[in-house]
Amino acid sequence: MTVKEYNRAVDEFSDAVxxxxxxxxxxDDRANDIVQxxxxxxxxxxxxxDFSVAKSWLFSTAYHTMIDIIRKEKRMIFTDESYxxxxxxxxxxxxxxxxxxxxxxxxxxxxxxxxxxRDYEGYSYKEIGDITGLSEAQVKINIFRGRAALxxxxxxxxxxx
Amino acid sequence: MTxxxxxxxxxxxxxxxxxxxxxxxxxxxDKLRKEIIDLPESQVEFLSVAYxxxxxxxxxxxxxxxxxxLEGKNRIIFQEIQKTKLSPPAITYKHKGSLxxxxxxxxxxxxxxxxxxxxxxxxxxxxxxxxxxxxxxSRNPVQVAETGQPAELPEAVIPQRNPIIAxxxxxxxxxxxxxxxxxxxxxxxxxxxxxxxxxxxKNEEPVFAAIVTSSPGISFQTAPTFLIASNNNFTIKExxxxxxRLGKFIASTFREKILGEKDHSDEPLRPFEFALxxxxxxxxxxxxxxxxxxxLDDTGEPESVYFSSALLxxxxxxxxxxxxx
Numbered sequence: 001m002t003v004k005e006y007n008r009a010v011d012e013f014s015d016a017v018x019x020x021x022x023x024x025x026x027x028d029d030r031a032n033d034i035v036q037x038x039x040x041x042x043x044x045x046x047x048x049x050d051f052s053v054a055k056s057w058l059f060s061t062a063y064h065t066m067i068d069i070i071r072k073e074k075r076m077i078f079t080d081e082s083y084x085x086x087x088x089x090x091x092x093x094x095x096x097x098x099x100x101x102x103x104x105x106x107x108x109x110x111x112x113x114x115x116x117x118r119d120y121e122g123y124s125y126k127e128i129g130d131i132t133g134l135s136e137a138q139v140k141i142n143i144f145r146g147r148a149a150l151x152x153x154x155x156x157x158x159x160x161x
Numbered sequence: 162m163t164x165x166x167x168x169x170x171x172x173x174x175x176x177x178x179x180x181x182x183x184x185x186x187x188x189x190x191d192k193l194r195k196e197i198i199d200l201p202e203s204q205v206e207f208l209s210v211a212y213x214x215x216x217x218x219x220x221x222x223x224x225x226x227x228x229x230x231l232e233g234k235n236r237i238i239f240q241e242i243q244k245t246k247l248s249p250p251a252i253t254y255k256h257k258g259s260l261x262x263x264x265x266x267x268x269x270x271x272x273x274x275x276x277x278x279x280x281x282x283x284x285x286x287x288x289x290x291x292x293x294x295x296x297x298x299s300r301n302p303v304q305v306a307e308t309g310q311p312a313e314l315p316e317a318v319i320p321q322r323n324p325i326i327a328x329x330x331x332x333x334x335x336x337x338x339x340x341x342x343x344x345x346x347x348x349x350x351x352x353x354x355x356x357x358x359x360x361x362x363k364n365e366e367p368v369f370a371a372i373v374t375s376s377p378g379i380s381f382q383t384a385p386t387f388l389i390a391s392n393n394n395f396t397i398k399e400x401x402x403x404x405x406r407l408g409k410f411i412a413s414t415f416r417e418k419i420l421g422e423k424d425h426s427d428e429p430l431r432p433f434e435f436a437l438x439x440x441x442x443x444x445x446x447x448x449x450x451x452x453x454x455x456x457l458d459d460t461g462e463p464e465s466v467y468f469s470s471a472l473l474x475x476x477x478x479x480x481x482x483x484x485x486x
Contacts, residue, residue: 003262003263003264004264007262010261011257014254015252018253018254019249019250022252023249024248032256033256036256043262060247066459097248097250101231101247101250102247104432115247118214119246119247120247120249140216144207147242147245148206148210150201150245150317150385151206151238151242151245154241155237155241
């Protein structure tokens with residue numbers, strides 16, 4: 001990859017990587033750090049990585065950096081039951097997308113990541129598998145479970161509203 | 162048994178060991194068969210997700226359509242699943258500039274531009290430091306020329322509450338504005354002295370000031386419409402009382418917030434302090450290490466200025482006014 005292509009990768013992919021990590025972590029500052037870190041790593045390997053695979057490489061690197069951070073901090077993932085109570089008590093939502101993103105935050109990390117990559121970036125199951133290191137079948141299951149959980153939350157919210 | 166083992170190589174021996182299944186069929190098959198209406202909720206969800214993901218086969222699609230048509234509950238599940246598609250928020254990454262790398266040409270241009278900017282900034286700071294004190298000092302003194310030597314007086318404003326020149330009691334203007342002084346020859350009846358300085362009061366009729374040729378024994382018992390001026394040089398210095406509260410506040414805040422002084426006084430700001438703030442600002446902005454220091458003499462007056470940067474280092478003596486020498 002040339003310097004010009006690297007800068008093009010900054011222009012074209014940094015928004016998407018940032019959005020993905022931010023939605024996953026719910027933390028602007030750390031999302032920013034992870035994006036910077038990922039691009040620094042890309043720059044170190046700029047000669048080896050082709051521009052055509054730069055996007056998935058960046059997503060994969062950012063994803064694994066994020067997983068490392070989550071594991072280090074032993075971030076607690078809420079159970080479905082505790083989440084439902086909290087979600088239902090929160091009446092600040094103005095549209096469905098907000099409800100979905102609030103619900104997404106409480107999904108298990110693998111489900112959340114699979115749904116985000118699928119919906120935000122339109123990646124195929126195989127590409128998601130390449131990024132996350134999971135098999136295609138696992139990705140498919142994760143997406144199904146993630147959507148089923150989201151559907152469950154939507155149904156409950158709509159009943160309350 | 163031993164015989165059989167010995168005959169293992171005989172043709173067809175293994176065929177005789179194969180088991181034949183019994184001809185029995187399971188009679189409860191009908192009970193196990195399911196209709197589309199029997200699809201569990203999880204399977205409806207699965208088909209709905211597959212439809213949303215565009216990963217559904219024709220056979221599955223037909224099944225999904227049927228189950229939706231047959232059962233209203235399944236339709237609700239299908240509709241709710243279709244709502245789980247996320248839309249990415251309109252967020253952009255703000256720090257793209259810091260991620261980008263410069264090509265060799267861009268890097269050269271950047272260095273050149275930065276160097277030029279530094280040089281221009283330093284030149285402005287030095288010029289300001291050298292020339293601004295002179296400009297300020299040249300404004301303050303109001304000098305009355307000696308008798309017989311035409312000269313122009315600089316413009317000055319004299320507050321009434323602390324007059325330097327004695328005024329008539331009934332002058333209404335709060336301030337006297339000395340616009341210009343012109344030495345004119347006057348006839349004997351008009352003035353006691355040979356020359357007189359004409360002084361204009363803002364929006365008022367001109368009044369005359371008689372020039373007193375010597376300082377000792379000045380008498381202020383003159384006619385009320387005349388001013389008495391001395392031909393001795395005097396300077397109107399700005400006293401602390403004359404400065405507005407705003408000026409003091411600005412000076413104090415500047416020292417506290419920008420220069421970071423703990424014991425920040427409200428004395429008038431000096432050009433050196435502006436230059437110091439400028440250098441500090443550039444250091445913070447560009448992460449440079451420029452240094453500007455002032456050396457004071459025994460009397461506390463500035464003696465020299467030391468400047469250091471990656472490109473330029475100098476130690477310049479401070480130019481002092483004539484009266485200071």
